Amino acid sequence: MKRMLILFGAMTFLSACTVVDLDADGKPILPKDPNAKPGYTDQTPQQIAEESWQSRVMETANGHALSWADMETKSQTVKAGTSESVFVRASGIVTAFDTSNAREHKLTVTINGKSVNINIGPVLRSNGIRDAAGFRFEEFTNQVQYAQLTRALNRHAVKQLPKVDESWVNKPVQALMAVTMQRGNVDDVVAVELKPGTP
Template identity: 70%
Template sequence: MKEKMLVVLLTLMLAACTVVDLDANGNPIMPKDPHAQPGYRDQTPQQIAESSWASRVQQPAEKQALSWADMETKSHTVKTGGSASVFVRASGTVTAFDNSNERERSLTMTINGKPVKVLIGPVLRGNAIRDAAGFRFEEFTNQVQYAQLTKALNRHAVQQLPTVDASWVGKPAQALLAVSMGAGTVDDAVALQLQQGNP
């Protein structure tokens, strides 16, 4: 009786096994887990920025951007000492162009009657783009890769911008921004798209 039970048990175990194909080196080819989340562990930060720009930055920014007024309202829901980042569409008049530090240039735009400093690089500070795009630390190998992604996304953003100089001052402009905000404050506004003219 025990032998019959053992045979039945072994038969069931074998039936549950999946035959796995082998590659040219005789190693098993494991099928992809259909529930696996996309990961970036084997990519450089630059590769991640380039491959995910359209799907995680550009398209969400264009479709889900808040108005400047809605962003200001939302900033008042941020807890004191906390921060949040969102995509924002804004228009206004350029009142200043600052290239005193050639690596960290900026425009000042009057948006809804208030002066707003818009960072245009080539070096951009802060995590506004990464955080507005919803990248999470768990998607990455370690803190270093996660931090390096910020720099890669910021570099990629600068490459999308037109040439901006003092000739923009006094003219209307439209901007698509990644904005990092605190409790009722705007900490960083980083340009993703800029163009002259009214909406």
Template identity: 55%
Template structure:
């Protein structure tokens, strides 16, 4: 092969390589911005539980709750055939507020009716349990730093309280809609934690 033919062959290869490449945007430092791998495990190694909660709140909690929330009928069905292990789910319930429990200023609750039984819905400022974290689908093995996973519940619970209206005795007797995370355990709904809460027009 002549030198000219070699040159043409090399040029053809170079053109082929260039057309096969994807154009990648550069950041302000001139470094390539690589698109996120949708199958990659979330990396929270250098983040605090509070940062993780704030970063994932909209997508993993609010958006997911609106898409996946069980209504009263679906929740009732699930409680009748309980899983052997406790599981947490998102629920949307519209019901009458039977009473408001303000006896503990740090752990205020709305007591609503579900299936003819009282259901305590935590509204803060302190919310207990892992219902919100576990309803997101996060698992222990998603975190290399297990302390983050353990503390993520409290961070999510604090995030929830930021978005809730203040409750008082005036809620009693009113119809309200609550979007919440609930832990289902042995056929009972436990540790209900409000995510969104509003009174319905009377």
């Protein structure tokens, strides 16, 4: 009788166990934890850029963009020898459209009496969008994926911009930008959003 009870108990225990599939190496394939935080290890940089553009870039930019004057004040607090990127929203007058470099076009905009060169692509060479949006290295598999995300975000940003040409010169513009600052100095400005508007 005792043996039958033990056997019955063992069968009950086994029936309660979940059979787990194995991968090609014989390791168990575990289902994803529904409570786990989203990760980027199984996504391409392009997928990350597209899927997180609204939530991580635009919402952050629209919710935390500084004015140009506030950005200049904040730049005074940047630690010497380092840089920091922030989103900035400002209006101004376009004074030049520079296409001398076929791959790196720039708009020169007068903002608060200063000439500011805004990079608009088609190629952007800046970590500004990635860093201002708060992406952190530890969220990614390695340095390569982190660097590739920069390029993917920059390409995605360029796709969102309107077609810019000489007709923009001498017209007002509203700009949302990723600005990379050094101590008391603007190092790099990248367009995130451009709209004709009133300065």
